[in-house]
Amino acid sequence: MNNSRRRRVSVAAVGLTVAATALAACNGVTKSEEGSGSSELTVGWNQPFYSLNDQTGTGNNVTNANIAYLTNSQFNYFDADNKLQKDTSFGTYEKTSDSPLTVKYTLADTAKWSDGVPVSAADLILGYGANSGNFNTVKADDVKTDENTGATTAPKGEAYFNAAGAGANGFQYISKFPEVSADGKSVTLTYDKPFADWELDFFNVLRTPAHVLAAEALGTTDADAGNAAVIKAFQTKDKAALAKLANFWNSGYDFADTPKDKQLLVGSGPYVVSAAKKGQYVTVKKNPKYEGDHKGKVDQITVKFFTDATQGLAALKNGEMSAYEGQATVDSVKDAQGKGLDMIRRPESTYEHIDLTVNNGGPFDPKSYGGDEQKAKLVRQAFLMAYPRQEIMDKIIKPIVPDSELRQSLVTFAGAPGYDEISKTNGAASYGAGGEEGIAKAKALLKQAGVTKAPVVREMYDKTNPRRAAEYALAAAAETKAGFKMVDTGDGDWSAKLGNKSYDAIFFGWNSTTTSVLGSMANYVGGAGSNFQGYKNPTVDKAYNQLQFTTDQAEQIKLLKTIDTAIYGDAVTLPIFEFPGVVFYDSKTIGGLDPAYLSPNMFYGFWNWTAK
Numbered sequence: 001m002n003n004s005r006r007r008r009v010s011v012a013a014v015g016l017t018v019a020a021t022a023l024a025a026c027n028g029v030t031k032s033e034e035g036s037g038s039s040e041l042t043v044g045w046n047q048p049f050y051s052l053n054d055q056t057g058t059g060n061n062v063t064n065a066n067i068a069y070l071t072n073s074q075f076n077y078f079d080a081d082n083k084l085q086k087d088t089s090f091g092t093y094e095k096t097s098d099s100p101l102t103v104k105y106t107l108a109d110t111a112k113w114s115d116g117v118p119v120s121a122a123d124l125i126l127g128y129g130a131n132s133g134n135f136n137t138v139k140a141d142d143v144k145t146d147e148n149t150g151a152t153t154a155p156k157g158e159a160y161f162n163a164a165g166a167g168a169n170g171f172q173y174i175s176k177f178p179e180v181s182a183d184g185k186s187v188t189l190t191y192d193k194p195f196a197d198w199e200l201d202f203f204n205v206l207r208t209p210a211h212v213l214a215a216e217a218l219g220t221t222d223a224d225a226g227n228a229a230v231i232k233a234f235q236t237k238d239k240a241a242l243a244k245l246a247n248f249w250n251s252g253y254d255f256a257d258t259p260k261d262k263q264l265l266v267g268s269g270p271y272v273v274s275a276a277k278k279g280q281y282v283t284v285k286k287n288p289k290y291e292g293d294h295k296g297k298v299d300q301i302t303v304k305f306f307t308d309a310t311q312g313l314a315a316l317k318n319g320e321m322s323a324y325e326g327q328a329t330v331d332s333v334k335d336a337q338g339k340g341l342d343m344i345r346r347p348e349s350t351y352e353h354i355d356l357t358v359n360n361g362g363p364f365d366p367k368s369y370g371g372d373e374q375k376a377k378l379v380r381q382a383f384l385m386a387y388p389r390q391e392i393m394d395k396i397i398k399p400i401v402p403d404s405e406l407r408q409s410l411v412t413f414a415g416a417p418g419y420d421e422i423s424k425t426n427g428a429a430s431y432g433a434g435g436e437e438g439i440a441k442a443k444a445l446l447k448q449a450g451v452t453k454a455p456v457v458r459e460m461y462d463k464t465n466p467r468r469a470a471e472y473a474l475a476a477a478a479e480t481k482a483g484f485k486m487v488d489t490g491d492g493d494w495s496a497k498l499g500n501k502s503y504d505a506i507f508f509g510w511n512s513t514t515t516s517v518l519g520s521m522a523n524y525v526g527g528a529g530s531n532f533q534g535y536k537n538p539t540v541d542k543a544y545n546q547l548q549f550t551t552d553q554a555e556q557i558k559l560l561k562t563i564d565t566a567i568y569g570d571a572v573t574l575p576i577f578e579f580p581g582v583v584f585y586d587s588k589t590i591g592g593l594d595p596a597y598l599s600p601n602m603f604y605g606f607w608n609w610t611a612k
Contacts, residue, residue, distance in 0.1 A: 039611035040300040041590060043602070044312045044324035046465070048279045048305040052264065053207050053253035055131060057529055058150040060164035061495055062350070062511050062599055063305075068207055069600045070284050070301065071267035073111065073119075073292055075202050080596040080604055082515055084199070089292035090119075090268070095198075101191040103198060106181075110291035113209050114265075114272045121180045122210035122227035124187040124202070128178060129234040130161040130249055131205055132171035137239050140527055147500040148493075151251055159242035162250045166529045168522035170195035170548070177235050184227070193549050196556070197516045204513060208249060212263045217248040270296045270607060280305060294607040297592070301606070307464040307492075309335075313584060316341060322590035322611075325602040327467045328582035330399040336584050345400070347414075348581035349512035349598045351407045352471075354387060355573045356380050359534025360501035363455035363484075364572075378449035380571035381431075383457065383505070386442035386482035388434030388474050389576050396470055400580040407575035410567055411520045411560045413512065414578070418557030426561060427568035428575070434478050442482035454485040460503035463490030471507065499532035506532075509579060513599045517556050518548060524567060533573070539566045588612060 045066060051059030054068045073090040086092070091107040111119040129135050138158045145152050154160035166172070173195060179188040191198065214226030218233075218241060233241035253264060256278035265273045270292065271284035283302040286295075304321060306312035309332035312324040317339045326332070336343055356364040358376070364383070366376040389406055397404045405414065408423035446455075457479065461468045469490070476486040489503050497503070512519055521544050522528045526536030540563050547559045567573065583595050583602050592608035595601050 038299045039297075040302070041298050041323075041609060041611050042302040042304060042321045043590075044304045044306050044315065044321045044326070045602075046305070046307055046309070046312070046326035047462075048256065048307075049276065049282045049303070050256045051254045052273070053249065055163060055165065055205060055207055056250055056253075057152065057162045057164045058251070058496065059254065060530070062509075065204070065511075065513070066600050066603050067273065067282050067284070067303065068204070068267075069603055070269060070271045070606060071273060071287075072207055072269045073294070074204060074206060075105065076199070077203075078514060078596065078598050080594050082596075082598060084515075087293060089294075093199075093202075096188070098194070101194045101198060102188060103191075104186060104188045105202065106186040108292075111268065112289050112291065113211075113268050114287045114289050115209075115212075115263075116289050117209070117211055117223045119206070119268055120184045120210070120227055121187045122184070122230045123206055125178060125180070125231050125234055126208065126210040126213065126245075126249075127202060127205040128171050128174065128187075128189070130208075130246070131163045131165055131169060132174065133161070133163065133166040134172060134175070135234055135237065135242055136160050136246075137242070145500065147502060148496060150496045150498060150500065151254075154243065154246070157240065157243055159239055159246045160250075161246045162529075164529045165522055167525055168518055168528060168530075170198050170201045173548075180231065194551065196548055196551055197514075197518050200514050200516050206268065208253065209266050209268075212266050213245055213248060213252075215263060216252055216261075217244040270294050271301065274300075296607045297610050301609075307462075308466060310466070313339060313341065316584055316586065319586075319589075323583060323585035323593060323602065325581070325583045325595070327465055328400050328580055329467045329470070330396065331466075332584075333400050333582065336582075342585050342587045344581075344583040344585070344593065344595055346581050346595070347401060347404060347597065348579040348601055349413060350509040350579040350601075351413070351512075352507060352509050352576040352579065353407075353410070353573055354384070354475075354505060354507040354576065355533050356383065356571070357501060357504050357506075357533050358572060360504065362504040363457055364504060365534075375449045375451075377571055378445050379451060379455055382442040382445035382449070382482065383455075383479065383484060384431040384571050384574050385445060386434060386438050386478050386484075387431065387574060388438070388478040389431075389574070391434050391474055391478070392471055393577055395474065396467060397577050397580050400582060404577060404580055407578055409564055410524070410573060410575055411564050412517075416515065417553055418560060421557060422561045422564055426564040428564075431568070431571070431574050439478060439482045446483050451483075454483055456485045456487060457505055458487045458489045458503045460494050460497065460506040461490050461508065462492065462494050463488075464492040468507070475507075499534075501534075507576070511599045515598075517560065518544070520563075521547075524563070535567075535570070535572050537566055537570055 047063040051064045053059045054064040076086050090111045093105045096102045143152045143154050152162045173192045176190050210230040211223040211226040214220040214229045220226040220229045258276045270290050272287045274285045275283040281304045285300045309326040312326050316324050364380045366373045369375040408428040412419050522530040543559045543562045591610040594605045596604035
C-alpha cells in the first residue's frame with residue numbers, strides 16, 4: 001500500500017448549520033458577481049510564516065516551505081501517492097552519462113519569474129552554488145550564530161551560505177564548474193562520483209531569483225547584467241562578491257510583514273505573495289506572468305496562522321476559513337465533530353522525535369563528567385529509557401488516528417523499502433517504553449553511571465502548541481520519577497534557537513519532503529546543516545558517505561541499518577510518532593483537497609482547489 005494513502009480516513013461530518021452565503025460574507029470563500037468570476041479561499045496553518053527562503057538554516061521550516069511551494073516552480077515534485085512527477089512546463093532534465101554522472105537541465109520558455117524575467121542558467125548556478133557548500137570560504141565553526149534568531153554572521157569579507165541541506169546533496173560532489181549553454185537556458189552538471197539521489201538535487205532549491213539577488217547584494221539592477229554577475233561570482237570564486245551574495249541570501253528574505261522592497265516577492269510559481277502580516281496571515285494572488293501547467297483555479301489564497309487548533313477550528317466554523325491543518329489533538333477532533341466539520345485523517349511524513357544535546361556542558365555531554373563518554377552515554381540511555389513514548393502515543397495520538405504506531409526508525413519511514421527489516425534490529429525497541437518498567441531501568445542506569453544527584457535537564461519545545469504542552473507534561477512526569485530534575489524551557493521561538501546550546505533536550509518534528517534515502521543525512525552527519533545536537537560518530541559518517549554513492553537498493557538498506565543501529569547505540573535521539581495528519585475543512589466551500597503523506601501535506605495539489 002502506498003504511503004500517502006496508508007491508513008487514510010475521510011470523515012464527512014453532518015450537521016453544518018451555517019449557509020454557504022454566510023460563510024462567504026466572513027471571507028472563508030468569496031466569489032464575485034457574474035462577470036470576472038474572481039474567487040478567494042482562506043485556509044489555515046499552525047505556525048506563522050517568517051521567511052521566503054526556506055533553504056537557509058534559519059528559514060528551513062514547513063510553514064515557510066508551504067508559501068514557497070505556492071509561489072515557486074521546480075523541475076519535479078511528489079504527488080499524493082509519493083510518486084515523483086516532472087513539471088516539463090518549467091523545464092526538463094536528462095542524464096547524459098553514467099561515467100562520469102552527467103545531467104543536463106534545460107529550462108522551458110514558459111519558465112518565468114513574476115517580474116517577467118525568464119528563469120535562466122544563472123538561477124540554476126545560484127541554486128547549485130548556495131546549496132553545495134563548495135563556495136564557502138569559511139567553515140561553520142568560524143561563523144557566529146545568534147542565540148536568539150539562529151542567524152549566522154561570517155567574518156568580514158568571507159562567504160558563507162547557511163544552507164540547510166549543505167552536506168546532504170550531490171552538489172558538493174561537483175568540483176567542475178557547470179557548463180552553461182550559450183543561450184542561458186541549459187546547465188550541465190558533471191559529478192565527481194555517482195550520486196544516489198541526483199534526481200532530487202534541484203528539488204525545492206530554486207527560491208531566490210539570481211537577478212534579484214544581484215540587485216540587492218551587488219547593486220546590479222539590470223536583469224541580464226545581474227544574472228551574468230552571479231554566474232561570474234561563482235565561476236571565478238570572487239570572494240568579495242560571494243560574501244555579499246551569501247549575506248543577503250542568508251537573511252534578506254526573512255520577513256513576516258509585507259516588505260517595502262517588492263523585489264523580494266518575485267517568484268516563479270502560479271501565485272505571488274501580495275500581503276503578509278506578522279503572526280497572522282500571508283496572502284498570495286495569481287501570478288499573471290505564470291505560463292506553466294499548474295495555474296490555480298482560485299484567484300487569491302490567504303493562509304492564516306493559528307498555533308492553537310481550538311482557535312483555528314473556531315475560525316473555520318465561523319466561516320473565516322475553508323480548511324485548516326494544525327497539530328491535531330484529541331480535543332480538536334472532538335471539537336470538529338461537535339461543530340459538524342469535515343475531516344481527512346491520515347498519518348503524515350513528519351515525525352516527532354526527542355533530541356539530546358551532547359556539546360553544551362549539560363547532563364548529556366561527556367565534558368560534564370571529565371570527558372567520560374561511557375558515563376554520559378549511560379545518563380542519555382537512562383533518559384531515553386524513561387521517555388514515555390507509548391503513553392504519548394496512547395493518550396495523545398491514537399485517539400486522533402486510531403491505528404497509529406510508534407515510529408521505529410530514524411532514517412526511513414513505515415512503508416518504505418527496508419523499514420521493517422531495519423526496525424527489527426536497530427535497537428529502537430530498547431527505548432521509550434516508559435511506564436514503571438522503563439523508569440526502573442532508567443534508575444538502574446543512573447546508578448550504574450554513579451550519578452547520585454538528579455541531572456538537571458532543560459527541555460525545549462513549542463510551548464504555544466497545546467499538543468506539545470501535553471507531551472511535555474507526560475515526559476516531565478516520567479523523567480522526574482526516573483531521577484531527573486526537569487526544567488521547562490518551552491518557547492514559542494524554539495525553531496530560531498535550534499543548536500544554540502541553551503537546552504539539553506528538545507522535541508519537534510522532522511519533515512520528509514521526498515523519498516530520498518539520504519533524507520536524514522543532514523541531521524546526523526557531523527557538522528551537517530541540520531545536526532543541532534553536536535553529534536558525531538565516525539561509523540555514521542562513513543556509512544552515509546558510502547550511501548551517497550550506492551544505487552543498489554539492498555546495499556542501501558544495509559547501510560541504513562548500520563546508521564540507524566549506530567545512532568540508537570549512542571542514545572542521542574529517539575523517534576516518537578508520525579504526525580496524525582488531520583485536515584479540517586468545510587466541503588460546502590472548498591473542493592479539490594488531496595493532502596499528501598509527504599510535505600507539503602494539505603497544500604499538495606493547490607492548483608486543483610476550487611471555491612464553491
